[in-house]
Amino acid sequence: MESKFEKKDKRLIFKIEEDIDECSVQKMRRKLDNEIERYMPKEVIFDFNNVSFMDSAGIGLMIGRYKLANMLGGKVGVANVPSPVRKIFEMSGILKIMPEVEIEKGGKI
Amino acid sequence: MNNIYDNEMKIEFLSKSNNEAFARISVAAFVAQLDPTLEEIADIKTAVSEAVTNSIIHGYEEQMGIVKLICKIRENEIFIEVSDTGKGIENVEIAKQPLYTTKANLERSGMGFTIMESFMDSIEVESVLGLGTKVTMRKKIKSNSNKEEDFAVSTTATAIRGEE
Numbered sequence: 001m002e003s004k005f006e007k008k009d010k011r012l013i014f015k016i017e018e019d020i021d022e023c024s025v026q027k028m029r030r031k032l033d034n035e036i037e038r039y040m041p042k043e044v045i046f047d048f049n050n051v052s053f054m055d056s057a058g059i060g061l062m063i064g065r066y067k068l069a070n071m072l073g074g075k076v077g078v079a080n081v082p083s084p085v086r087k088i089f090e091m092s093g094i095l096k097i098m099p100e101v102e103i104e105k106g107g108k109i
Numbered sequence: 110m111n112n113i114y115d116n117e118m119k120i121e122f123l124s125k126s127n128n129e130a131f132a133r134i135s136v137a138a139f140v141a142q143l144d145p146t147l148e149e150i151a152d153i154k155t156a157v158s159e160a161v162t163n164s165i166i167h168g169y170e171e172q173m174g175i176v177k178l179i180c181k182i183r184e185n186e187i188f189i190e191v192s193d194t195g196k197g198i199e200n201v202e203i204a205k206q207p208l209y210t211t212k213a214n215l216e217r218s219g220m221g222f223t224i225m226e227s228f229m230d231s232i233e234v235e236s237v238l239g240l241g242t243k244v245t246m247r248k249k250i251k252s253n254s255n256k257e258e259d260f261a262v263s264t265t266a267t268a269i270r271g272e273e
Contacts, residue, residue, distance in 0.1 A: 022162045023126035025216070053133075053151070055158040056224055060216035084151040091227065092220055 001028060005039050012041035013079075013103065020054040020085075025061045032065050036072065043109050044069045045101055049080035058085070059092045066098060077101040077109040114181040114188075116142065121177050124169040124193070126162070132178055132191075133157040139180050140187050143250040152228035153187065153248060159221040160191035160244045166212065168195025168242055185250050189229075192243035198236040205234065 002015040012035060018024050036044060044065065048054075066076045076098045081089060089095050101107045118139050122128045133154040140153055157178075164176045172195075179190040198204045205226070210219035225232045229246040236242040 019130055021126075021129045021158055022166060023129050026126070029216070053154060053158075055155050055162070056218050056220040057162065059218035059220055063218065064216045083148070084155070087151075088155070088224070091224065092218065 001031065003031075003035050005035075005041065009108075010039070010042040010074075011045065012036065012039050012043070012074075013045045013047060015047045015050065017050040020051060020058040020061065022055075022057040025057045028061060029064065032061075033068060036065065036068055036074070040072050041069070041074045044074055044076045045079050045103055045109075046076070046098075047079045047103065048082060048085050051082065051085055054085045054088055056088070056092075058088060059094065062094055062098065075109045079103045114183050116182040117180070119177070119179045121175050124165040124172075124174045124176050124195075126165055128176070129158050129161050129165070132161045132176070136178070136180055136189060140182075140250070143182065143185055143187065145250045149248070149250055153189070156225045156228045156232075156246055156248075157189060157191065159225050160189075160246070163221055163244070164191060164193035164195060164242065166215070166217070167198075168193035170196065187248050187250060189246045189248075190243060192241060194241040197238040197240055198234070198242055199238060201234045201236055 001017055004013045005011070006013070014032060046062070069076050077100065078089070078095070078098050079101050081100060099109055101109055120132070120135055122131065136157045137150050137154050140150065145153070161176060161178070168174065174193055174195055177192045181188040203209060205222040207223040208219040210217040222232070225244070225246060229248045231247050233245045234242065
Protein backbone atom coordinates (compact mmCIF):
# COMPACT_ATOMS: atom_id res chain seq x y z
CA MET A 1 0.00 0.00 0.00
CA GLU A 2 1.30 3.40 -1.01
CA SER A 3 0.32 6.61 0.68
CA LYS A 4 0.71 10.19 -0.41
CA PHE A 5 0.10 13.35 1.60
CA GLU A 6 -0.76 16.52 -0.31
CA LYS A 7 0.27 19.36 1.98
CA LYS A 8 -1.65 22.10 0.20
CA ASP A 9 -5.06 20.48 0.70
CA LYS A 10 -4.08 18.46 3.76
CA ARG A 11 -5.21 15.45 1.81
CA LEU A 12 -3.99 11.92 2.49
CA ILE A 13 -4.38 9.36 -0.28
CA PHE A 14 -4.01 5.62 0.28
CA LYS A 15 -3.51 3.43 -2.76
CA ILE A 16 -4.55 -0.04 -1.68
CA GLU A 17 -2.93 -2.74 -3.77
CA GLU A 18 -3.98 -6.07 -2.34
CA ASP A 19 -7.02 -8.23 -1.64
CA ILE A 20 -8.95 -6.91 1.33
CA ASP A 21 -9.95 -9.70 3.73
CA GLU A 22 -9.66 -10.47 7.43
CA CYS A 23 -6.03 -11.47 6.96
CA SER A 24 -4.87 -8.33 5.16
CA VAL A 25 -6.88 -5.77 7.19
CA GLN A 26 -5.02 -6.73 10.33
CA LYS A 27 -1.81 -5.40 8.82
CA MET A 28 -3.41 -2.47 7.00
CA ARG A 29 -5.16 -1.05 10.06
CA ARG A 30 -1.95 -0.18 11.86
CA LYS A 31 -0.37 1.59 8.91
CA LEU A 32 -3.53 3.54 8.07
CA ASP A 33 -4.05 4.68 11.65
CA ASN A 34 -0.41 5.70 12.03
CA GLU A 35 -0.53 7.88 8.94
CA ILE A 36 -3.89 9.43 9.77
CA GLU A 37 -2.71 10.30 13.28
CA ARG A 38 0.57 11.66 11.95
CA TYR A 39 -0.84 13.97 9.26
CA MET A 40 -4.26 14.82 10.78
CA PRO A 41 -5.63 15.22 7.22
CA LYS A 42 -8.70 17.22 6.23
CA GLU A 43 -9.46 14.57 3.64
CA VAL A 44 -8.61 10.89 3.54
CA ILE A 45 -9.07 9.16 0.19
CA PHE A 46 -8.93 5.42 -0.36
CA ASP A 47 -7.99 4.54 -3.94
CA PHE A 48 -9.29 1.08 -4.91
CA ASN A 49 -7.97 1.03 -8.45
CA ASN A 50 -5.75 -2.00 -7.79
CA VAL A 51 -8.11 -3.93 -5.52
CA SER A 52 -9.61 -6.99 -7.16
CA PHE A 53 -11.23 -8.51 -4.09
CA MET A 54 -12.90 -7.25 -0.92
CA ASP A 55 -15.16 -9.01 1.56
CA SER A 56 -16.95 -7.75 4.67
CA ALA A 57 -13.64 -7.21 6.47
CA GLY A 58 -13.31 -4.16 4.21
CA ILE A 59 -16.50 -2.66 5.64
CA GLY A 60 -15.09 -2.83 9.15
CA LEU A 61 -11.77 -1.43 7.95
CA MET A 62 -13.43 1.56 6.29
CA ILE A 63 -15.76 2.36 9.17
CA GLY A 64 -12.93 2.13 11.69
CA ARG A 65 -10.78 4.60 9.69
CA TYR A 66 -13.82 6.83 9.13
CA LYS A 67 -14.33 7.11 12.88
CA LEU A 68 -10.69 7.98 13.49
CA ALA A 69 -10.44 10.55 10.68
CA ASN A 70 -13.71 12.13 11.78
CA MET A 71 -12.58 12.41 15.35
CA LEU A 72 -9.50 14.26 14.10
CA GLY A 73 -11.65 16.59 12.01
CA GLY A 74 -11.26 14.97 8.60
CA LYS A 75 -13.59 13.61 5.93
CA VAL A 76 -13.24 10.31 4.11
CA GLY A 77 -13.84 9.53 0.44
CA VAL A 78 -13.25 6.66 -1.97
CA ALA A 79 -11.88 6.64 -5.51
CA ASN A 80 -11.71 4.27 -8.50
CA VAL A 81 -14.10 1.71 -7.01
CA PRO A 82 -14.18 -1.48 -9.14
CA SER A 83 -17.48 -3.32 -9.52
CA PRO A 84 -16.95 -6.20 -7.04
CA VAL A 85 -15.95 -3.67 -4.35
CA ARG A 86 -18.83 -1.41 -5.30
CA LYS A 87 -21.29 -4.23 -4.70
CA ILE A 88 -20.12 -4.55 -1.09
CA PHE A 89 -20.10 -0.78 -0.59
CA GLU A 90 -23.64 -0.41 -1.90
CA MET A 91 -24.91 -3.22 0.26
CA SER A 92 -23.40 -1.69 3.39
CA GLY A 93 -24.37 1.92 2.65
CA ILE A 94 -20.75 3.06 2.95
CA LEU A 95 -21.00 5.37 -0.06
CA LYS A 96 -23.57 7.46 1.83
CA ILE A 97 -20.95 8.55 4.35
CA MET A 98 -17.83 8.22 2.17
CA PRO A 99 -18.52 9.86 -1.19
CA GLU A 100 -16.81 8.91 -4.42
CA VAL A 101 -14.14 11.33 -5.55
CA GLU A 102 -12.55 11.63 -8.99
CA ILE A 103 -9.02 12.21 -7.76
CA GLU A 104 -7.46 12.23 -11.24
CA LYS A 105 -9.69 15.16 -12.16
CA GLY A 106 -8.88 17.08 -9.00
CA GLY A 107 -12.22 16.24 -7.36
CA LYS A 108 -12.82 17.02 -3.69
CA ILE A 109 -15.11 15.51 -1.08
CA MET B 110 -19.62 -43.71 -4.09
CA ASN B 111 -22.69 -41.67 -4.89
CA ASN B 112 -22.65 -40.23 -8.34
CA ILE B 113 -25.43 -37.68 -8.32
CA TYR B 114 -22.77 -35.01 -8.67
CA ASP B 115 -20.78 -34.43 -11.85
CA ASN B 116 -17.68 -33.35 -9.99
CA GLU B 117 -16.50 -32.91 -6.44
CA MET B 118 -13.49 -31.66 -4.48
CA LYS B 119 -12.50 -31.44 -0.85
CA ILE B 120 -9.83 -29.37 0.89
CA GLU B 121 -8.89 -29.23 4.54
CA PHE B 122 -6.68 -26.50 5.93
CA LEU B 123 -5.57 -24.97 9.20
CA SER B 124 -7.64 -22.10 10.58
CA LYS B 125 -5.07 -19.45 9.71
CA SER B 126 -6.42 -16.28 8.20
CA ASN B 127 -3.87 -16.37 5.39
CA ASN B 128 -5.72 -19.46 4.14
CA GLU B 129 -8.79 -17.36 3.30
CA ALA B 130 -7.27 -16.34 -0.03
CA PHE B 131 -6.24 -19.95 -0.72
CA ALA B 132 -9.80 -21.15 -0.06
CA ARG B 133 -11.61 -18.66 -2.27
CA ILE B 134 -9.10 -18.96 -5.12
CA SER B 135 -9.37 -22.77 -5.03
CA VAL B 136 -13.16 -22.57 -5.28
CA ALA B 137 -12.94 -20.03 -8.10
CA ALA B 138 -10.59 -22.36 -10.00
CA PHE B 139 -12.91 -25.33 -9.43
CA VAL B 140 -16.06 -23.49 -10.52
CA ALA B 141 -14.31 -22.25 -13.69
CA GLN B 142 -15.42 -25.45 -15.46
CA LEU B 143 -18.98 -24.08 -15.44
CA ASP B 144 -17.80 -21.03 -17.38
CA PRO B 145 -19.16 -18.44 -14.96
CA THR B 146 -19.14 -14.69 -15.57
CA LEU B 147 -16.64 -12.50 -13.73
CA GLU B 148 -19.46 -11.28 -11.51
CA GLU B 149 -20.53 -14.83 -10.63
CA ILE B 150 -16.92 -15.69 -9.73
CA ALA B 151 -16.60 -12.58 -7.57
CA ASP B 152 -19.87 -13.40 -5.77
CA ILE B 153 -18.76 -16.97 -5.04
CA LYS B 154 -15.29 -15.90 -3.88
CA THR B 155 -16.79 -13.35 -1.51
CA ALA B 156 -19.29 -15.82 -0.04
CA VAL B 157 -16.54 -18.43 0.49
CA SER B 158 -14.32 -15.83 2.10
CA GLU B 159 -17.09 -14.87 4.54
CA ALA B 160 -17.83 -18.48 5.52
CA VAL B 161 -14.16 -19.37 5.97
CA THR B 162 -13.47 -16.19 7.97
CA ASN B 163 -16.37 -17.06 10.28
CA SER B 164 -14.92 -20.52 10.93
CA ILE B 165 -11.47 -19.08 11.62
CA ILE B 166 -12.29 -16.11 13.81
CA HIS B 167 -15.55 -17.19 15.42
CA GLY B 168 -15.46 -21.00 15.28
CA TYR B 169 -11.88 -21.47 16.40
CA GLU B 170 -11.13 -17.99 17.78
CA GLU B 171 -7.52 -18.03 19.00
CA GLN B 172 -7.12 -21.80 18.66
CA MET B 173 -5.95 -23.77 15.65
CA GLY B 174 -8.39 -26.14 14.04
CA ILE B 175 -9.24 -27.64 10.70
CA VAL B 176 -11.58 -25.94 8.26
CA LYS B 177 -13.14 -28.29 5.75
CA LEU B 178 -14.25 -27.07 2.34
CA ILE B 179 -16.25 -29.26 -0.02
CA CYS B 180 -17.39 -28.20 -3.49
CA LYS B 181 -19.72 -30.17 -5.70
CA ILE B 182 -21.08 -29.54 -9.15
CA ARG B 183 -24.33 -30.87 -10.55
CA GLU B 184 -25.22 -29.68 -14.03
CA ASN B 185 -24.84 -25.91 -13.82
CA GLU B 186 -25.10 -25.61 -10.06
CA ILE B 187 -22.29 -25.29 -7.51
CA PHE B 188 -22.70 -26.52 -3.92
CA ILE B 189 -20.22 -25.28 -1.36
CA GLU B 190 -19.89 -26.59 2.17
CA VAL B 191 -17.65 -24.92 4.75
CA SER B 192 -17.44 -26.59 8.14
CA ASP B 193 -15.48 -26.42 11.35
CA THR B 194 -15.43 -28.27 14.65
CA GLY B 195 -15.18 -25.09 16.65
CA LYS B 196 -17.37 -23.60 19.34
CA GLY B 197 -20.61 -23.39 17.37
CA ILE B 198 -23.25 -20.66 17.21
CA GLU B 199 -25.69 -20.25 20.08
CA ASN B 200 -28.52 -18.81 18.01
CA VAL B 201 -28.18 -19.03 14.23
CA GLU B 202 -31.18 -16.78 13.52
CA ILE B 203 -29.71 -13.96 15.60
CA ALA B 204 -26.23 -14.50 14.14
CA LYS B 205 -27.64 -14.10 10.62
CA GLN B 206 -29.12 -10.68 11.34
CA PRO B 207 -27.40 -7.88 9.41
CA LEU B 208 -24.91 -5.96 11.57
CA TYR B 209 -25.02 -8.54 14.36
CA THR B 210 -21.51 -9.32 15.55
CA THR B 211 -19.91 -10.67 18.69
CA LYS B 212 -16.58 -9.19 17.68
CA ALA B 213 -17.16 -5.46 17.23
CA ASN B 214 -13.81 -4.92 18.96
CA LEU B 215 -12.14 -6.58 15.97
CA GLU B 216 -14.05 -4.23 13.65
CA ARG B 217 -16.20 -7.03 12.34
CA SER B 218 -19.13 -5.52 10.49
CA GLY B 219 -21.72 -8.24 11.09
CA MET B 220 -22.39 -8.43 7.34
CA GLY B 221 -20.94 -11.89 6.66
CA PHE B 222 -24.18 -13.90 6.53
CA THR B 223 -26.00 -11.06 4.75
CA ILE B 224 -23.37 -11.14 2.01
CA MET B 225 -23.53 -14.94 1.72
CA GLU B 226 -27.33 -14.77 1.50
CA SER B 227 -27.40 -12.14 -1.18
CA PHE B 228 -24.47 -13.38 -3.29
CA MET B 229 -25.57 -17.02 -3.37
CA ASP B 230 -28.96 -18.54 -4.29
CA SER B 231 -29.40 -20.17 -0.91
CA ILE B 232 -27.55 -20.78 2.33
CA GLU B 233 -28.15 -23.17 5.20
CA VAL B 234 -26.43 -23.00 8.56
CA GLU B 235 -26.27 -25.97 10.93
CA SER B 236 -24.57 -25.41 14.24
CA VAL B 237 -24.25 -27.20 17.55
CA LEU B 238 -22.70 -25.44 20.52
CA GLY B 239 -19.35 -26.99 21.33
CA LEU B 240 -19.35 -29.18 18.22
CA GLY B 241 -19.07 -26.82 15.32
CA THR B 242 -20.79 -25.18 12.40
CA LYS B 243 -21.53 -26.14 8.82
CA VAL B 244 -22.54 -23.64 6.17
CA THR B 245 -23.95 -24.98 2.91
CA MET B 246 -24.46 -22.66 -0.03
CA ARG B 247 -25.56 -23.15 -3.60
CA LYS B 248 -25.59 -21.08 -6.73
CA LYS B 249 -26.73 -21.75 -10.29
CA ILE B 250 -24.30 -20.61 -12.94
CA LYS B 251 -26.03 -19.40 -16.06
CA SER B 252 -24.59 -21.50 -18.85
CA ASN B 253 -23.26 -19.79 -21.93
CA SER B 254 -26.10 -21.10 -24.05
CA ASN B 255 -28.60 -19.70 -21.52
CA LYS B 256 -26.84 -16.36 -21.64
CA GLU B 257 -27.13 -16.33 -25.43
CA GLU B 258 -30.77 -17.43 -25.23
CA ASP B 259 -31.54 -14.69 -22.72
CA PHE B 260 -29.97 -12.22 -25.05
CA ALA B 261 -31.86 -13.62 -28.05
CA VAL B 262 -35.17 -13.61 -26.15
CA SER B 263 -34.74 -10.06 -24.97
CA THR B 264 -33.70 -8.90 -28.43
CA THR B 265 -36.70 -10.66 -29.96
CA ALA B 266 -39.03 -9.20 -27.32
CA THR B 267 -37.63 -5.76 -28.02
CA ALA B 268 -38.13 -6.28 -31.75
CA ILE B 269 -41.71 -7.47 -31.22
CA ARG B 270 -42.52 -4.46 -29.08
CA GLY B 271 -41.00 -2.36 -31.83
CA GLU B 272 -38.73 -0.50 -29.44
CA GLU B 273 -35.30 0.88 -30.21
